[in-house]
Amino acid sequence: xxxxxxxxxxxxxxxxxxxxxxxxxxxxxxxxxxxxxxxxxxxxxxxxxxxxxxxxxxxxxxxxxxxxxxxxxxxxxxxxxxxxxxxxxxxxxxxxxxxxxxxxxxxxxxxxxxxxxxxxxxxxxxxxxxxxxxxxxxxxxxxxxxxxxxxxxxxxxxxxxxxxxxxxxxxxxxxxxxxxxxxxxxxxxxxxxxxxxxxxxxxxxxxxxxxxxxxxxxxxxxxxxxxxxxxx
Amino acid sequence: xxxxxxxxxxxxxxxxxxxxxxxxxxxxxxxxxxxxxxxxxxxxxxxxxxxxxxxxxxxxxxxxxxxxxxxxxxxxxxxxxxxxxxxxxxxxxxxxxxxxxxxxxxxxxxxxxxxxxxxxxxxxxxxxxxxxxxxxxxxxxxxxxxxxxxxxxxxxxxxxxxxxxxxxxxxxxxxxxxxxxxxxxxxxxxxxxxxxxxxxxxxxxxxxxxxxxxxxxxxxxxxxxxxxxxxxxxxxxxxxx
Numbered sequence: 001x002x003x004x005x006x007x008x009x010x011x012x013x014x015x016x017x018x019x020x021x022x023x024x025x026x027x028x029x030x031x032x033x034x035x036x037x038x039x040x041x042x043x044x045x046x047x048x049x050x051x052x053x054x055x056x057x058x059x060x061x062x063x064x065x066x067x068x069x070x071x072x073x074x075x076x077x078x079x080x081x082x083x084x085x086x087x088x089x090x091x092x093x094x095x096x097x098x099x100x101x102x103x104x105x106x107x108x109x110x111x112x113x114x115x116x117x118x119x120x121x122x123x124x125x126x127x128x129x130x131x132x133x134x135x136x137x138x139x140x141x142x143x144x145x146x147x148x149x150x151x152x153x154x155x156x157x158x159x160x161x162x163x164x165x166x167x168x169x170x171x172x173x174x175x176x177x178x179x180x181x182x183x184x185x186x187x188x189x190x191x192x193x194x195x196x197x198x199x200x201x202x203x204x205x206x207x208x209x210x211x212x213x214x215x216x217x218x219x220x221x222x223x224x225x226x227x228x229x230x231x232x
Numbered sequence: 233x234x235x236x237x238x239x240x241x242x243x244x245x246x247x248x249x250x251x252x253x254x255x256x257x258x259x260x261x262x263x264x265x266x267x268x269x270x271x272x273x274x275x276x277x278x279x280x281x282x283x284x285x286x287x288x289x290x291x292x293x294x295x296x297x298x299x300x301x302x303x304x305x306x307x308x309x310x311x312x313x314x315x316x317x318x319x320x321x322x323x324x325x326x327x328x329x330x331x332x333x334x335x336x337x338x339x340x341x342x343x344x345x346x347x348x349x350x351x352x353x354x355x356x357x358x359x360x361x362x363x364x365x366x367x368x369x370x371x372x373x374x375x376x377x378x379x380x381x382x383x384x385x386x387x388x389x390x391x392x393x394x395x396x397x398x399x400x401x402x403x404x405x406x407x408x409x410x411x412x413x414x415x416x417x418x419x420x421x422x423x424x425x426x427x428x429x430x431x432x433x434x435x436x437x438x439x440x441x442x443x444x445x446x447x448x449x450x451x452x453x454x455x456x457x458x459x460x461x462x463x464x465x466x467x468x469x470x471x472x473x
Binding site for chain 2: 048050072078080081082084085086095098099101103106113114117118119122147168172175
């Protein structure tokens with residue numbers, strides 16, 4: 001399976017958010033690094049079919065990202081999200097299962113599994129509005145995994161997680177990324193250091209660097225700063 | 233309280249629970265992959281049916297109360313005022329379409345198999361159908377209270393309803409407000425207009441102008457359909473810009 005972007009460009013009024021980016025993602029965890037405003041969120045929305053690029057194409061094994069078939073194998077965690085106020089954690093996951101098209105028995109089973117996996121068993125029947133930031137984030141991560149996605153795109157997934165939760169999340173993503181395409185964006189370099197198989201570095205809408213990453217090669221933070229510095 | 237005690241208490245309070253059954257979860261995923269089984273998915277009909285339960289109770293209650301109020305006011309004051317209440321029904325429908333944006337669920341829904349478009353279309357269809365059928369039943373019930381024929385009562389009820397639906401949906405398409413205040417104001421204004429219209433344009437309600445109302449009905453029905461089509465086709469792109 002390969003997710004391919006070919007010369008995609010997205011412009012907002014007088015700002016180019018994504019500038020002629022081309023790349024291909026295969027199985028494994030790819031980290032998307034970049035400062036705030038580098039265009040990471042716009043790129044991720046384009047890869048999810050939420051935003052239509054001004055030019056260029058995104059396909060997955062020849063399948064357009066705007067199709068239902070693509071969305072069926074996609075898991076997405078946006079940077080900022082909300083929830084309907086009447087929902088409990090369980091209701092939220094059941095609702096997302098329905099929108100993802102899961103039938104009731106599968107939805108019940110997946111919801112129960114994921115609630116346990118993200119450590120929300122005790123809070124599953126409490127209203128989401130009573131959750132802490134970390135609990136909401138874990139709920140967001142759970143919904144992204146509901147449909148056994150083959151492509152998992154997560155925008156700043158570790159935001160709001162405490163250090164313990166961060167480590168658990170990293171382990172989870174490392175396991176999931178073994179046989180799926182996982183793209184996660186962050187500006188916290190240490191989130192990627194030990195789990196990313198590949199890296200993409202963005203600056204001002206452009207792809208500065210893309211390649212395989214091995215944690216033994218050195219310090220990722222230094223590497224990132226050197227790449228950003230080279231470009232200045 | 234010393235610092236150590238405080239720190240240990242904070243640790244207990246901030247302890248995040250361990251994941252449970254992680255091995256089983258991955259084992260389950262592996263088994264599914266081995267038999268190459270994707271999760272079975274719902275048909276569009278099943279999706280539509282399940283959305284019925286996600287429309288809030290108070291939305292249904294508001295529609296019901298409004299329809300009952302139209303019956304009551306038609307019984308007590310069978311003038312032209314009952315006709316002015318139907319635009320308020322459109323507010324109930326239009327507000328429901330803003331819910332995903334208001335509660336920041338739109339991005340989740342957009343990236344899911346049934347996408348934001350399907351979610352909003354399903355809500356529009358369900359609420360629109362129930363309200364329209366409800367209004368048709370109300371027309372049959374209140375008809376004996378009026379001196380007009382059934383077709384005229386039908387037109388006088390439906391034209392304000394469709395006018396407010398059309399104007400409200402045009403406003404929502406162009407401005408995409410989170411709270412839906414614009415479409416609410418439009419519905420109230422339409423309602424006020426149709427309440428005072430008989431005083432200023434009494435000849436509008438004469439029998440010889442029924443053809444004009446019929447033409448307005450057809451025009452409004454086509455306009456609503458056309459606007460909804462445009463709205464749905466261009467829904468995603470402007471939302472995020």
